[in-house]
Amino acid sequence: MRGVLVLLLVLLAGCAGEPAAVASFVAEGADADSYTFEPSTRADGPAFDPAPAVAWVDGGRYLGVVTMGSSSCPAVPTAVEWDGEVLRVELGERYPDAEVCTADLGPYGVVLEVPAGLDPATETAVEIAGSDGVLPAAT
8 A cells, every 4th residue: 555655646746846838828728718719720620630729819819829738748838929920839848847647638728918019910820839820810
């Protein structure tokens, strides 16, 4: 019994640590479910696509990023940059010090502040996780 307890503590400790983050988080994980995700970079894609997506949230008030992966070690935006032409989103591990992650596949949503100068009323070129896409104008 003692061995099981020690193993459990080791597994739980693997999920601890300082999370990577973007300073402009508004909500993440389950909290992101309370927002309305509208046009996204996946508008014409398949019903299931494990690639990350960027979407306008609440008519352009915020940006949403949805990634697929382990629910206990999700990928999250670590940098968001708007250079006037392309919105670049870098992803990293939410818990970079985690040693153990669940072997499941699930979505993880993050709601972010819109970078200064980015106009939700215009179509936007996006680079995220090595992929290029186009974010349609918010509706």
